[in-house]
Every structure is written in C-alpha cells, then in structure tokens.
Amino acid sequence: MCGIFGYIGHQSSLPILVEGLRRLEYRGYDSTGVGLHDGETINVHKTVGKVNNLKQVLPKEANATMGIAHTRWATHGGVTQENTHPHASYDGKVLLVHNGIIENYRPLRAKLISKGIELQSETDSEVLAHMIGLELENGASPQDSVRNMLKRVRGTWGICVMFLDHDLLLCARNGSPLIIGQGDGEMFVSSDPHPLTSHTQRVVYLEDGDMATVTRTSIKVASKQGRSIQTNVQTLEDSWAESELGDAPHYMFKEIYEQPDALRHCITGRVDREMGTGRLGGMRLAHSTLVQAPHVRLLGCGTAAFAAEIGQMLIEKMARIPAVTHIASEYRNNDPIINTKAIYLAVSQSGETADTISAIKEIKLKGGQVFGVVNVVGSTIARLCGQGVYIHSGPEQSVASTKAFTNMVGALTVFSMQLGRSRNMSKEQGRELIQQLQQAPHLMEAYFEDVGPIDEAVDLLANAKSVLYLGRGLSAPVAKEGALKLMELAYIPCLAYPAGEMKHGPMALLEEGSPVVVVAPSDHLKEKTLLAIHECKARGAKIILIHEKGDAIAEEGDVSIAIPKIHPWLTPLLTVLPLQLMAYRTAVRLGKDVDRPRNLAKSVTVE
Known part of the structure; x- marks a missing residue:
C-alpha cells in the first residue's frame, strides 16, 4: 500500500527520492511527498495525486544529500495535502514518514492537544512526529526519542525519521516491511525491494521490533529495548529489478x-x-x-x-x-x-x-x-x-x-x-x-x-449495470478471479457464483441483455453448467462463454471464446486468460487507469 523511500549519502537526494517513489507507484497510492535535508534546513514538498504531480512543485535543483519520501494510501483522513506525508513535529525538528496504522492514536492525539500542540492533519502518523519532538525537547537522543515513542503506541508501523540537528535516519518496523540498501558511502531505505535494485544488491531486512540507525556509512540495528542486533546483509536477486x-x-x-x-x-x-x-x-x-x-x-x-x-x-x-x-x-x-x-x-x-x-x-x-x-x-x-x-x-x-x-x-x-x-x-x-x-x-x-472475439465480449460488458460470472468445480474460483479483475479495472459491479447457486438468488439480477460470463471447459461438470446457461438465456441474458476448442457447447454462447484443450484438472491455467483480457480491454475502452485502479494497492500491508 503506502510506500517509503529514503536516502542518505553523497549524491543529490532529490532525483533519487523521486525515482524511488516512481518505482513504488505500482503499490497504489493517492498522494505523495518528499522531505529534503541540506545540512541546515529541512524543506518539505507534497501534493495530492501522482508522482508526476509532485514533480510540478519540486525545485529544479536541491543541495540536500539526505531525504525521505512517501506515497500515501489514505486510511486516517481524506486525500488532502495536509494529510500527505512527510509529517513534521511542532517545532520542525523532526520529519517522519509512516506505513501502517496506529490503533491508539486518538488518546495520544488528545494528549498532544492538551499540551497545546496544534495538529495540522487528520492522520494517525502526525502524532508520532510530535511525540518524538517532545522526547527530543526533554533531552532524549534520537534513538531514545523514537524508542520511547514506540513504547506508547499500539498498531503497525514502518517508519523512517529524519532530524534537523542530526546526520542520520532512524527506521523502525512492526508489521510493515522496511529494507535498508547498503551502497558505498550511501544508504537507501525502502518499503519494497524493487526500488533498491538500481542502486545496490546488498540489503538488510528489518524484522518486527527492530530499530535501525542509518548513517552514510553504517547500519546499526537494535531491539525495542536497545539491545544490539547483528546485521545480516543479504543479496537481492537480479530478477527483482524493475x-x-x-x-x-x-x-x-x-x-x-x-x-x-x-x-x-x-x-x-x-x-x-x-x-x-x-x-x-x-x-x-x-x-x-x-x-x-x-x-x-x-x-x-x-x-x-x-x-x-x-x-x-x-x-x-x-x-x-x-x-x-x-x-x-x-x-x-x-x-x-x-x-x-x-x-x-x-x-x-x-x-x-x-x-x-x-x-x-x-x-x-x-x-x-x-x-x-x-x-x-x-x-x-x-x-x-x-x-x-x-x-x-x-x-x-x-x-x-x-x-x-x-x-x-x-x-x-x-x-x-x-x-x-x-x-x-x-x-x-x-x-x-x-x-x-x-x-x-x-x-x-x-x-x-488467436484470442477469439474478446472485443465482442467487451461490447456486452462495457455498459453493463452488473455482470454475473458462473463456473462449476475448478471453474468456480476461476469465475471469481475473472469477476474480481473486471471489478478492479473497470469498476463494474460483478458477482461470481458456482453455477448451481445461480438460481438461489443471483438470478434476480437478470434482465433482458444482462451479460453472464460462463466458464465451461470439457470436464465432468459441463452438462450441469449447460443447465445454468439455459436458465440464464431463458431470462434474456447474453452469454459470454469460455469453452474448449471444438466443443459443441460453443453454439450456446452469444459470444464464444475458445481455449486449447487440456487435462480437466489444469483448465484454470487457460480459462483465466480470456477473462483477464476481457477485463483489460473493457477498462481500456472505458478510459480507466489499467495499471493503477482507484482505491487499490498491490501489496495490502495493513489489516
């Protein structure tokens, strides 16, 4: 879901952070931002929308060699610039990005307000930055300030923290992934291995409860209690380049x-x-x-x-x-x-x-x-x-x-x-x-x-109020997967049912012209699936039929799409293909963002 990328080293951090965010785009997000530290000041730039929107508000050049960046998928609070990460502490000395959910943020937020701190967002994440800031003000080190904050919160987190007065990044993980990439005189922080592969193959995976102090030349990992943990540097596989x-x-x-x-x-x-x-x-x-x-x-x-x-x-x-x-x-x-x-x-x-x-x-x-x-x-x-x-x-x-x-x-x-x-x-x-x-x-x-008449199927699907998907046996979960794809990509309400259940409720949705997608390979359940087809056709439905090549059942479909014949137990490997193409082409026809559907994330890292 949300994405984190951080950098500390000898290069200009801005282009590295932006490229890191771009490589995290596939995870799904609705707003994005960066924080840059030039050794004297911290500057924050953020916006609602995609990384391309962020580029419009960024400076052309920046001297910062340290920074943190984030793509946000809204949980607490709407999609607004105020709710976008990074979040700063009340005095501007702490900047934080956070993946996860803080379950007890409401009482923590109330306590901060009682201390006279004015919160700028509706998020649970901002609370963490202020809590760290208060610890620093009371004389705690960066490590102790984060550690003391974590003792008081419940939930999940992957956090990366930058400090105005300290040349380091602090990272902590509990239930939300964080990976540190080790370069030569530079370090990278990411919530995903993909963005790291263009910079380094040497990585350290943080485990739940770990906290890492990251400088330009070192990674020191400790437990929540402060006990030192030996770092285990692993090698990323080349196949995980973007x-x-x-x-x-x-x-x-x-x-x-x-x-x-x-x-x-x-x-x-x-x-x-x-x-x-x-x-x-x-x-x-x-x-x-x-x-x-x-x-x-x-x-x-x-x-x-x-x-x-x-x-x-x-x-x-x-x-x-x-x-x-x-x-x-x-x-x-x-x-x-x-x-x-x-x-x-x-x-x-x-x-x-x-x-x-x-x-x-x-x-x-x-x-x-x-x-x-x-x-x-x-x-x-x-x-x-x-x-x-x-x-x-x-x-x-x-x-x-x-x-x-x-x-x-x-x-x-x-x-x-x-x-x-x-x-x-x-x-x-x-x-x-x-x-x-x-x-x-x-x-x-x-x-x-020869994918068959996919576009004819799209003609029936593109303007449908809803679509029913049916299958039996191994084809029932294939029908569910097909329905999920069309719903994800084209935002068309879809129901997937075992074909025998169609008359136990879903049939009420059928009216003249309703598209029904039926997955019917040549298995021992084909004849029973045929009964469901006849029941749908009797109520005016239009049948989009996935069948095996040469099967006489093809004549039952208003649109019939043939797949090669294969062992009945292996049919899901082939019957899903036309369902994927139907969903893809329907979304393209409707002008949807195929690769990044609204409200969805590739990796669902919060409960």
Whole structure:
C-alpha cells in the first residue's frame, strides 16, 4: 500500500527520492511527498495525486544529500495535502514518514492537544512526529526519542525519521516491511525491494521490533529495548529489478502475455517425469509428514485466495485428503483450532499481505507448521515461514495480478502431485499430469495467437449495470478471479457464483441483455453448467462463454471464446486468460487507469 523511500549519502537526494517513489507507484497510492535535508534546513514538498504531480512543485535543483519520501494510501483522513506525508513535529525538528496504522492514536492525539500542540492533519502518523519532538525537547537522543515513542503506541508501523540537528535516519518496523540498501558511502531505505535494485544488491531486512540507525556509512540495528542486533546483509536477486514496459501499452498487457514464460519458470526442475511426482525441495517436507497429514489448510486474500481454492480442489482430487481454503483476514480472528500434524499453506503474491502474516503468526503460536507460497524472495512471509515455494513469476507492476495467479496455481498443482503421489495417486496418473502441465505454457501461447472475439465480449460488458460470472468445480474460483479483475479495472459491479447457486438468488439480477460470463471447459461438470446457461438465456441474458476448442457447447454462447484443450484438472491455467483480457480491454475502452485502479494497492500491508 503506502510506500517509503529514503536516502542518505553523497549524491543529490532529490532525483533519487523521486525515482524511488516512481518505482513504488505500482503499490497504489493517492498522494505523495518528499522531505529534503541540506545540512541546515529541512524543506518539505507534497501534493495530492501522482508522482508526476509532485514533480510540478519540486525545485529544479536541491543541495540536500539526505531525504525521505512517501506515497500515501489514505486510511486516517481524506486525500488532502495536509494529510500527505512527510509529517513534521511542532517545532520542525523532526520529519517522519509512516506505513501502517496506529490503533491508539486518538488518546495520544488528545494528549498532544492538551499540551497545546496544534495538529495540522487528520492522520494517525502526525502524532508520532510530535511525540518524538517532545522526547527530543526533554533531552532524549534520537534513538531514545523514537524508542520511547514506540513504547506508547499500539498498531503497525514502518517508519523512517529524519532530524534537523542530526546526520542520520532512524527506521523502525512492526508489521510493515522496511529494507535498508547498503551502497558505498550511501544508504537507501525502502518499503519494497524493487526500488533498491538500481542502486545496490546488498540489503538488510528489518524484522518486527527492530530499530535501525542509518548513517552514510553504517547500519546499526537494535531491539525495542536497545539491545544490539547483528546485521545480516543479504543479496537481492537480479530478477527483482524493475520490469521495463518496453513497447507494451500497459504493464498489465505485458504481464498477461508473459504468463507462458512465467509458468515455465515456475515448473522447471520441480517435476519428476520418471516417477510422476512433484519435487518441491524448498518445502522440506518429510515423507512421513506427507503421509500422516490429516488435512491441508490454505490461506490467502483476493487473487491468492482464489488460487488457493483451486489448490484445495486439486489436493483433494490427487491426494484424497480433506483440504480447506480460508480467507486469511477471517481465519485469525475466528480463534482457529490448529492441528499440529496438518499442513498449512500461506499463499501471497507480495509476501507482505498483513492479514496473511497475522494468520501465520496465530498458527505458529499454536504449534502449527506453515509453508509459504509466495513470489517475492526475502519477503516477510517467506522469512516468517522459513520454508515453502517461490512461484517465480517475476515482478508484477500492475496492481491487478495476472501472471502471479497462474503461477500460484502452477505451484499448487506441483504440490498436489507431490502430496498425491506420496499417498494414493498412481505413477501413470502423475506422468500424464506432468506431460500436460509441461504443455500448458505452449497452449497458453497458442491461445494468445488467436484470442477469439474478446472485443465482442467487451461490447456486452462495457455498459453493463452488473455482470454475473458462473463456473462449476475448478471453474468456480476461476469465475471469481475473472469477476474480481473486471471489478478492479473497470469498476463494474460483478458477482461470481458456482453455477448451481445461480438460481438461489443471483438470478434476480437478470434482465433482458444482462451479460453472464460462463466458464465451461470439457470436464465432468459441463452438462450441469449447460443447465445454468439455459436458465440464464431463458431470462434474456447474453452469454459470454469460455469453452474448449471444438466443443459443441460453443453454439450456446452469444459470444464464444475458445481455449486449447487440456487435462480437466489444469483448465484454470487457460480459462483465466480470456477473462483477464476481457477485463483489460473493457477498462481500456472505458478510459480507466489499467495499471493503477482507484482505491487499490498491490501489496495490502495493513489489516
């Protein structure tokens, strides 16, 4: 969500900060600002809107070699210049940027007002700057002033603090990621690894409870109590450099068409064709764990949850043991019963999803073993779990996920094979699945060579009051993912239902001309899906049908879009592609900001 970037070194900080903010744009935000320290004064520049808007109010040159910057996603207070970060203390000696939410900010705010401090914004973050300022005024060091402030607040934070009278940056983390990049005579602070890759590959990940003093030449990490912690410098992978747009009109367009190569990267080296099984060494699963697990539980939010639902069904089909998918934000708060022999999978593109992180902590607290299914190496979930599988889709710049979804499904398919072969799935079944899975990237490419009448589908979708998405079995979560994409990008209300549930309520929305998107591959549920199609058509609905090439069901659609034929258990890898393109082209037709939809963030780092 919100983004932080900081710099202290020997170069002019302004262009570095602006470029850092630009590389954080994909996270989603509504206002942005920078604070510059030239050794004598601190100057703040901020504005509502995008980084390009900020550029209009920045000086052409600045002598500052230290600064902090922020992209804000509104939580406390509206989208106004006053609420935009950075926030200054009452005396101007402290400047702060903050990601997260301070839960007890109201009584803290009231106490500041009682002391005669006039707050300039509605935010919870400004409170922190004033509290640090008061500590400094009472003689505390910068480190103690931040530490004393943190002892009095509840919530989540990733903060970077700059001081008028001190040549350093102070950073602290609790539940919101912060990474420090180590250069030569310069240091960088970021809430995300992407902006750091153009400056350095050497990074230090802060853990919850850490506080770091960052100078031009050193990083010193300490606990909240002041105990020194040894810094562990890690190396960023080259693949996490910013993805270049090239000739593509949008990042989402580019990432949709990158899916064949992304899926190849995901499955390469992870299947054993001879034995017909998956091979996920990073999960470090003992054979006894696979055989004795009573059930599998999968956790995720949004797109990750829909991928998890597909994984759940594949686990049950291949391994014949119960599997359940949970929305991570609900799971933790429902006081779950943890079976220490069960397998728990935490699915997240960013690896920073706050709700999923909280669920993992709850499971681990109660003795459960959690495995991460994530995209970002070194992310909080990856480090918290310590074991799992990277989906290797590469960086996604568009807020709406595409290639991460198919790679999550690909990774969960491989896991399901490994679990299934350890229990009851035959070698022959495993070999057939592997052969088809390895063909999936080629079939994706074949579909992209002829995507079908997507624009005819857009004609029906673009002016719709609402859109109903239907599917059965593995196609039900695919329908949910398709509905989410159209809703995210085009701001059209969408409902996704298992096709059998359509007559239990959603049918009331149907009227003459209502578009209904039906995902109907050639599986054992196709005939039942056909019944739902007939019920919709009888009420005047227009059917947008996703089907397999050569299937006679094509004649049932007002707009019929064919995908290549594939094993019924692998159809989600292909049926989702036209749904992504439909959402993308509808948003383009309506003039929406495809890569950065309103009110949304790529990485949801607050609960």
